[in-house]
Amino acid sequence: MSTAVAEEPVAPSAAHAHPNQFALLKQRRFAPFFWTQFAGAANDNLFKFAFTVMVTYQLQVAWLPPALAGLVIGALFILPFLLFSATSGQLADKYDKRTLIRFVKWLEIGIMALATVGFFGANVPILLACTFLMGLHSTLFGPVKFAYLPQHLGERELTGGNGMVEMGTFVAILLGNVAGGLIVAVPEVGPHWVGLSCIALAVAGRLVAQWIPASPSTDPELRINWNPFTETWRNLKLAHGNLVVFRSLLGISWMWFFGAVFLSQFPSFAKEVLHGNEQVASLLLVVFSVGIGVGSLLCEMLSRRHVDIGLVPVGAIGMTVFAVDLYFAARGLPPSATLTVAQFVAVAAHWRVMADLALLSLFAGLYSVPMYALIQLRAQPTHRARIIAANNILNALFMIASSVIAGALLGAGASIPQIFLLTGIANALVAAYIFLLVPEYLLRFVAWMATHVAYRFRVHGDEHIPVAGPAVLACNHVSFVDAVLLMAASPRPIYFVMDHRIFRLPVLGWLFRLAKAIPVAPQKEDPAVYEAAFERSVQVLRNGDLLLIFPEGGITRDGQLQPFKGGIMKILERARAEGIEPPVVPMALTNLWGSFFSRIEKDGAMVRPFRRGIFNRVGLNVGPAMPAQQVQPELLHQRVAQLLA
Structure with missing residues (x-):
């Protein structure tokens, strides 16, 4: 494969502005890629599920019993x-991704041609070989995709783009499984049609x-190991x-561990706990897939079209709550004869089970x-595909671990609902550990909630x-939560310069220390600080990061914009x-004066809770960046005042 490309990629720009993520399906830079990966995911699952049904119900293979x-x-x-x-990660970094995708699709055609020979001849060894090769196909495609x-x-x-891909993947998985099961069941010719x-x-x-x-190579000089x-x-x-x-990679791999526990237990859960037939197990898969898809699509709206990792703790909380509730919902269901789908949904208690599964998977979408x-935004572009490849390795290891641990728990006498309960509790512990290791998740969560x-x-x-x-953000200072709101507005972490006294406040002080805010004191009071x-x-x-200062030097006491100081x-x-000329971005927070966290009360701030109720409308106006050479306190003050007008 050559590293040369015939044309430049379609670069993201204002010209590609779109009202929502679905508009991407009308654009060449996204739509062909989306449908290519959709077809591949559907094919993977159509093939695997049809083959599984075939060797489980239609063939008698002594060396491959149905249970295995x-x-x-x-x-x-x-x-x-x-x-x-x-x-595969190295290949995706070294070569044009379009070239690799086309190569992988040609490979898929060859594998499926061989699989067709296996289906026509009911040749299990050939189909097992094709299973391995389709795994190779997905391995090559994974790093390219992300x-x-x-x-x-x-x-x-x-x-939004990731949400669409995640939604599309799970819909394709669902359709592939359903189609595979239906087609292979056609008498006599089913495997042929598969x-x-x-x-x-x-x-x-x-x-x-x-x-x-x-999609040109990001590291064409890379030597493949x-x-x-x-x-x-x-x-x-x-x-x-x-x-x-790296810790985000671990977080994603944990999500695959979590999901694999539930997906692998659906057939047994449907049969042994819910007393349903095979169609009930399929219904659970449908509910789970729809939940993932809806959660994935909600991410763009809830994040205001930014990469907002404040949603990750929201997702983790929901995953735990509904995994635990699934345990309680599944307890004490009365024994019955095998239920059809119609009989299953006619039982009111089963709706709670389905709601738990739907919401659990919805929050998993918000999490992932x-x-x-x-990862895509923060990973070094020249190594991005290799980072994704590392994630795929971890995902595989975590999914294998989930099977081993679930099997061990079942062997030790645990019930399937108990496994769900333990998984939900473990999710809370793992999530808390990750969020403490990476405080940015916790900070973004606080900002998202605020x-x-x-x-x-x-x-x-x-x-x-x-x-x-690097850039300097300059904003008016109205309340004690200005920094929290500004965190939510920025797609990148912000380092705040803040009055040293705010660090003495019980909760906010801890929060700002966690955010690595920079305390500043008057020179006469504490020259060292x-x-x-x-x-x-x-x-x-x-370091190339964002620095935010409040040029007024303190929180306003009358709601008016104060003169800017020379800091x-x-x-x-x-x-x-040092040769650094960062642009200065003027910003103005609006309608915060009079809120609980402002100093409108005679005794100061935070005196009368809910003094303006909840769901107050507040805003942030951001102006065009000013070159560092043009910045003067008076001019910057004027720009911020204009944003407040």
Whole structure:
């Protein structure tokens, strides 16, 4: 494969502005890719499920008993992820992703042609080999899939794009399973039609892939290491280099562990606990898939079209709550004869079970989509596909671990509802551990809650906040929660310069220390803190991050914009001395004066709870960035005042 490309990729820009994530389906940079991956996911599952049904119900294979068929097929499909993910990540970084996708689609056609021979001849060894090869197909496609999106979608589109892909994947899985089960059950010719259907889907995927735009190599000089073991270790070390990204990888892998526990137990749960037939098990899969899809699509709306990892703790809480409630909902169901779907849904108690599954999976969608988007946004572009490959390796290991642990618990006498309960409790512990290791998740959660529960927060002009590189944000200071609201408005972490006295407040002080806010004191009061504040501020800019200051030097006591002090000029001068010229972005918080956290009361702030009720409308207006050379306190004050007008 050549690293040369014939055309430039479709770069994300204002020209691609769209009202919502569904509009992406009308654009060439997304639609062909979406339908290509949709066809591939559907084909994977049509093939696997039809093959599983075939060896379970239609064939008598002495060396592959029905009880082991699903386990063997699943293991063969996952094995390539462990063996070849490291190599596939390198290929996706080295070569044009469009070229790789087309190659993978040609490979899929060849595999499905071989599988058709197996289906026509009821040849189980051939079909097992094709299962492994389809796992290889998915292994090659995985890093390409997630590395493709950030090359073609802007930051404001990334959450919605990932939500669409996640939704599409689970819908494709559902349709593939349903179609596979229905087609293979057709008397005499069912397996034949399965083979032909698989070829048709593979060809359709290849045809659509022809329209995928170019996605040039991000590291064309990369030398491929063909040793999967050393490269796997290297990829994991590479991912560990960015702790936020690495721990997010672990968070995603935990989600796959969590989901695998439920998905693998659906047939037994439906039969032994809910007393339903095979169609009831399929109904549970439908409910679960729909929940994931809805949760994935909600992410764009709930995050205001930004990568907002504040949704991740929301998702984790919901996953635990409804996993635990599923245990209680499934307890004490009366024994009965095997139920059809109609009989099952006629029992009121079963609706609680389905609601728990739907909401559990919905919150799993809220949990996973922002994590994927964060990894795509924060991973180094030249190594992005290899980071995704490392994630695929971890996902495979976690799913294998889930099977082993669930099997051990069942062997020890645990019931399926008890396994769900333990998984829900474990989810709470794992999530808490991850959020403590990566405080940004917790901070974003607090910001998300503040802007969706305490306030109705609207941001105008947030496209002026740089998505990369150092910048100074300058905002008016109205209340004690200004920093929390500003966190929610920015797609990137912000380092705040704040009055040292705020760190003495019981809750807010802990929160701002967690956010690594920079305390500043008057020079006469504490020269050491004063000097350290400027040094740390310049270090933030040196690191290419966002620095936010409140140029008024304190919270307003009358609701009016106060004169700006000269601290910002000292920061810019010190940065300029090091060759750093960060743009300065003026910002203005509106309608916060008079709220509980403002100093409107005679005795100060936070005196009368709910003095304006809840769901107050507050806002943030962001103006165009000013070049550092043009900034003066008076001019900056004028710009902020204009944003308040």
